[in-house]
Amino acid sequence: MRIAVPNKGRLHEPTIDLLERAGLHLENGADRKLYADTVDPDVSVLFARAADIPEYVADGAADLGITGYDQVCEARVDNVEELLDLEFGRCRLVLAAPEDGALETVADMAGKTVATEFPNITADFFADTGVDPDIVEVTGATELTPHVEMADAIVDITSTGTTLKMNRLAVVDDVLSSSVRLFGRDDVLENPKVEEVRTALASVKQAEGKRYLMMNVPTAKLDDVRNVIPGLGGPTVMNIAGEDDGDDAAVAVHAVVNERDVFETITEVKNAGASDILVTEIERLVE
């Protein structure tokens, strides 16, 4: 099973980080190598440009791919299926035009020129609106094209909006929302490895924003403590070795809680009688 991942750019680091956290540690993958092995002898990694990954998966150079939804749409591949939204690399593709110009609506684009790195997505967008501008494909610095008379407007990626602002461009309309996705070629989806990889990546997402809480609680206070734990599901209660039964005896209580609730929960369980409270990070959570 081979997974194609971005070789550089802003998606490279977070993707490698996610694989590592999912337990798919990379080996022999020194900088600038095309392939890397992972600790799982059945899983290897192919490094490719974010824009090339959908085609690599569709053509069989890799079986699974991790890249932006925008790239998957642009590649117009019809034999791949999305398996998981990895929820990073969030951005929007927008139609934008010079701030103080006359182009303020999609209809204003009739007879105009629109520059983009995403000609297919742009063509589909305009096909749906019935407006038919000329679409010019560029390979970068799209935001400059309206200022050098190459184009009247652009379709490009924005997230914070800084780049559009710097280039005095204003959003005319939304074209597509994107985030990074795991996807696979149709003919490998039955392979159990696919579900293993999907589950491993999903478990990292599941664990994000969650903490593991452990504490000791006198048996007599157990109900009070239980009542203030906002756990995902009930807490786990365990006997402590060497403790006698009876109201003075303590039990160990473990629970998964949302990170934002931890501060308040600690105060509440302490007031309810818990002691020796430990908070730890969770690497993975398989539900």
Ligand SMILES: Nc1ncnc2c1ncn2[C@@H]1O[C@H](COP(=O)(O)OP(=O)(O)OP(=O)(O)O)[C@@H](O)[C@H]1O
């Ligand atoms: N500003 C942004 N915020 C969030 N996600 C982004 C942003 N820009 C790009 N992306 C996402 O990252 C993907 C790859 O963009 P990136 O800029 O890393 O690569 P690239 O410029 O295509 O790479 P290359 O240098 O190989 O041409 C995009 O397709 C999009 O899904």
Ligand SMILES: O=P(O)(O)OC[C@H]1O[C@H](OP(=O)(O)OP(=O)(O)O)[C@H](O)[C@@H]1O
């Ligand atoms: O709304 P913003 O936060 O400003 O982000 C938008 C910019 O981010 C991307 O470029 P990137 O930084 O990847 O540079 P690149 O042109 O080298 O790909 C994209 O092509 C935009 O130019």
Ligand SMILES: [Mg+2]
């Ligand atoms: Mg870029």
